[in-house]
Every structure is written in structure tokens, then in C-alpha cells.
Amino acid sequence: MAQNPFIPFNRPWIDETEIAAVSEVLASKWISTGVRVREFERAFAEYLGVKHAIAVSSCTAALHLSLVVTGVGTGDEVITTPYTFTATAEAIRYVGAKPVFVDIDAHTLNIDIANIEQAITPRTKAIMPVHIAGLPCNMDALRDICRNHNLILIDDAAHAIPTEYKGQYIGTLGDLSAFSFYANKNITTAEGGMITTNSAALAEPLRKMRLHGIDKDAWARQSQRSIWRYDIAMEGYKYNMTDIQAAMGLCQLMKLNKQQECRRNFAQIYQTELAKFAEIKTPAAPDNPSEHAWHLYIIQLHTGNRDEFVESLRDANIECSVHYIPLHLFQFYQEQYGYRVGDFPCAEAAYERVVSLPLHPGLTEMDVHLVIDTIRSLMKNP
Ligand SMILES: Cc1ncc(COP(=O)(O)O)c(C=O)c1O
Structure with a gap:
């Protein structure tokens, strides 16, 4: 019997558009964070209808920074699902907090909302739901629980582009949302991620924290006379996205x-x-x-x-x-x-x-x- 053609589980959709866009960045010689990253952030925010989008090096970085910027730290607890990739819980551990697992709903495979409240303790600071496979969690219920218990809602939206919940995109409904552009995701930049938020108070420090806590990145310093002068405004990380990745991301967003x-x-x-x-x-x-x-x-x-x-x-x-x-x-x-x-x-x-x-x-x-x-x-x- 003739063998079927091979059907791969997943393949990124990459064609001449991405190749041309990446080549253009390489030819420009400005290959790290610059104008393409800003364009990608603007286009991503506009697509979702969210006020701020901050591009980073991965969704894991996005989750980590979201916890840091909201002050989740040592000894705190973050409620999440055991039915996820390790990155979700790993990011919680990065800040010294404990991932507290809550079982899933057998039908949706998302965190079971009915089990969340009994897992809340005085140490609970945040809930980190995952929209598994791209199926939205019940955001109304999650937002109510967070409001009633004064918790931060950081959704792991690695699978959720473009997921809509009651007509609004995921990425507009949590305090912060973290997207992945890893090679197998619906939009890819090979590696990459995005944080979205409607809070200017959270977006502003995030833009510094993703690049060593520096007040102005090299692209922003180009127009100043002393191009070399910068300040370290806060503790930071090496989580910036490059223009090579962002050029790819812009093409992917168009598709x-x-x-x-x-x-x-x-x-x-x-x-x-x-x-x-x-x-x-x-x-x-x-x-x-x-x-x-x-x-x-x-x-x-x-x-x-x-x-x-x-x-x-x-x-x-x-x-x-x-x-x-x-x-x-x-x-x-x-x-x-x-x-x-x-x-x-x-x-x-x-x-x-x-x-x-x-x-x-x-x-x-x-x-x-x-x-x-x-x-x-x-x-x-x-
Ligand atoms: C649910 C979930 N969260 C987080 C991540 C981490 O994404 P990244 O590889 O961009 O850090 C993944 C990656 O596959 C994921 O599936």
C-alpha cells in the first residue's frame, strides 16, 4: 500500500514576506531593539485593542516581569493550573513565590473556577490562568474572584492569539497578559513574547525592566547629544526583543x-x-x-x-x-x-x-x- 504523505504536527507559516523583512533589518545594521520593536508593539496593541504592549524575549520572560512589576515575591502564593507547560510555574518560582495548583475542568481543560476560592490563603497574591489550546477561561468569574480577594490577574495567553472572550480579545481583560511567539505558536518570531496591559503605571516600569532597568534604550538615545549617557532607574533583566524578531512578528501579525x-x-x-x-x-x-x-x-x-x-x-x-x-x-x-x-x-x-x-x-x-x-x-x- 502506498504510504501517506507525511503530515507534520505543526509548521510555522513563513514565506518571502518574513525573509524580506528580516533581510531588511540585517541590511540596516540596526539588529537589536529599535524601530521595528516599537512598530510591532504598536501594531499588536492596536490589533487587540489594548493600551500598552511591551515586547520581550519570551512568554516566560513576560510572565516573570508581570509578577515582578506587581510585587509578587518571596513567600507569596500564585494560583495556577497543573495542566500547562512548565514555564507557567517556572516563572512563579523565579520571584520566590509558590505555584499553588488547582485542578482543571474535565470538559474545557482550563482551571476549574469552582475550586479556586478554596485554594486562596492570606499569602495568595495572584491568579495565573492559562487559556489552554486557545480556549478562553471564564474571565468574568476570574475577574470577580480577583476583585473580591484583592488579587492580581495575570493570564498566560501563550496559546491565546487571537482568542476572544465575549467579543473582547484575551490580552485586554487581565491586569497583565503574557503572549508567546515561540516557533510553534500562532504567531512566531522564533523566540519572543509580549506583555499587554491597560495600566500605564505597569507599562512604564516594564519598558525599563526588560532591558536592565535602563531609563532609555540605545534607539531612544540616538537623538540625544551624549548618546552614551543613561541612568539605571530600577532593577532590570535582559529580556528585550530584537528588531530581527519584531520584523518577523509584524509580518506574522498581518497574516x-x-x-x-x-x-x-x-x-x-x-x-x-x-x-x-x-x-x-x-x-x-x-x-x-x-x-x-x-x-x-x-x-x-x-x-x-x-x-x-x-x-x-x-x-x-x-x-x-x-x-x-x-x-x-x-x-x-x-x-x-x-x-x-x-x-x-x-x-x-x-x-x-x-x-x-x-x-x-x-x-x-x-x-x-x-x-x-x-x-x-x-x-x-x-
Ligand atoms: C502555556 C504556556 N505558557 C508559557 C509558555 C512559554 O512560552 P515561551 O517559550 O515563549 O517562553 C508556553 C510555551 O510553549 C506555553 O505553552
């Missing part, structure tokens, strides 16, 4: 609507076709006017062995992944906090059953149907 159309279309085909299989639970989709970013398409298997399923697809030249191994199952988090198997049953049950299928704008509808047909051939009750 965002088009790529979202592709993702939405492919996800809709998966939703319709896979819902016909009794063995598969298709992902939760939000009600209009909320909108899923479809960064990941995560199904859950009701029966059968997940690992064997992934391997069978791999044998058929279809690359899949698994999101996520819950953080409390990792040795490091168990040693640090005494977390054990059984602590977060919904996260564990999901982990045993989830498979992330290929979803990216490089696919064709034929590829998506090929994935579905291959899955059908693996089902006992097709």
Missing part, C-alpha cells in the same frame, strides 16, 4: 486573520467528523461571541490505549503530540512541593486520554480528511 480562518476551518472539519466516533471526545468550543484560537486541537479517547493510538498515527505518517503531562507528576514539582499522583484527578485523567492532532495553516483540507480517515481505520466502532 493572523488569514491563518485564524484556516485554523477555524480545519478545526470545524475535525469537530464535525470526529464527533461521529463514540470513542472520541472532541474539544470544548466556546459560544459565540467568544472565539477559540485553535492553537491546539486536543481530542480525548474514551477507550483504548492513547500511546498506541499516537504510535499508530505515526506509523501512518501522521505526527501528533500530547498536551500536557500535568506538572505535579514531574519529579521536580513533587520534590519541591510534595505533590503526588492523585492530587489533581481531572488533570491526570485528561492526560491519560489526550491527543493533539495536526493543526496549522500549512495543512490542506485533504490532509485533515486523511487524518480523520486514518483515525476511522483505528476505531473499533467507526
